[in-house]
Amino acid sequence: MEAPEDGVTTGTVPFRGHETWYRVTGTIDPQSERAPLVVLHGGPGAAHNYTLAMTALADDGRAVVHYDQLGCGRSTHLPDADPSFWTVELFVAELRAVVEHLGIADRFHLLGQSWGGMLGPEVVLADDSGILSLSICDSPASMPLWLQAANELRDELPADVQATLLAHEEAGTTDSAEYKAAEEVFYDRHVCRVVPNPPEVTASFAQIDDDPTVYHAMNGPSEFHVIGSLKEWSVVDRVQDIRVPTLVVAGAYDEAKPIVWQPFVERIPDVRSHVFPSSSHMPHVEEPEAFTEVVGAFLREHD
Structure with missing residues (x-):
């Protein structure tokens, strides 16, 4: 573990022969009234950077833990791993390894954004x-x-943008500059409406570009062209078994339209929801003060 600097401590957790990097904002104190919050970033493979605005949740005295999931960011990269290596079970086990290592396994809040959710x-x-x-x-x-919602939003894009996306997907040239430019039209509407994107957001996107191993294996080449191992993933038939208090949030312009998160609200026994009116997929970036207020109040209620 590296020495604290400006209230931030970093280190690594041994995990299945590899290293998972973590960052703690604030101090982990078992006696604290405020339980630590662990943040699960998106992607898969997007790294923690774009969620750093959530460190504001440490302002009421709780520790906020970020970590880079295996295969991205400052954790071990495995570009030659077989696609079958990247499983939900792997990342569930990694979370448990992190909280055990930090000594918080018996009392913590869990927050997941996008894939993290x-x-x-x-x-x-x-x-x-x-x-x-x-x-x-x-x-x-x-x-x-998710794909149903993405296709509905995609149908609302300008005709030339839709044509460009389809042509490159059919040709298998989704790494072309033309495809990336068309993709950006969707992203500016439904992923992050703060344009240009803040540095921490561009950092996460850049590192996916640098090493897209996990993203391509589990998701695919873009947010709306999902051909990876998560294509058929669902918890709809299991969420009624979630017994912890749950908060569901999204943005009004979110690529995560209400149809994608409604099953959580309808089926989890102890649940509430909130929609941020001026946000898309990153309310923590687009409406940070409101996000901190809503999520912070929920966490304090359940400390």
Whole structure:
């Protein structure tokens, strides 16, 4: 573990022969009234950077833990791993390794954003011990619902943009500059409406470009062209077994349209939801003060 600097401590956790990098904002104190919050980033493979605005949740005295999931950011990269290596079970086990290493396994809040909000329910359903609450941010209860929403939003794009996307997907040239430019039209509408994107957001996108191993294996080449192992993923038929208090949030312009997160709200026994009116997929970036207020109040209620 590296020495604290400006209230931030970093280190690594040994995990299955590799290293998972973590960052703690604030101080982990077992006696603190405020339980630590662990943040699960999106992607898969997007790294923690774009969620750093959530460190504002440490302002009421709780520690906020970020970490880079295996295969991205400052954790071990495995560009030659077989695609079958990247599983939900792998990342559930990694979360448990992190909280055990940090000594917080018996009392912590869990927040997942995008893919992290898919992983969060999987963590809770596998073992909810020690988890005080779950926050699901901008996330689908199933990938088929996600694709349905993405296709609806895609149909609203300018005709030339739609044509460009389709042509390159059919040709297998989704790494072309033309495809990236068309993709950006969708992203500016439904992923992050703060344009140009803040540096921490561009950093996460840049590192996916540098090493897209996990993203391509589990998701695919873009947010709306999903051909990876998560294509049929769903927790819709299991979420009624989530027994921890749950908060579901999204943005009004979110690529995570209401149809994708409604099953959480309809089926989780102890649940509430909130929609941020001026946000898309990153309310923590687009409306940071409102996000901190809503999520912070929920966490304090369940400390």
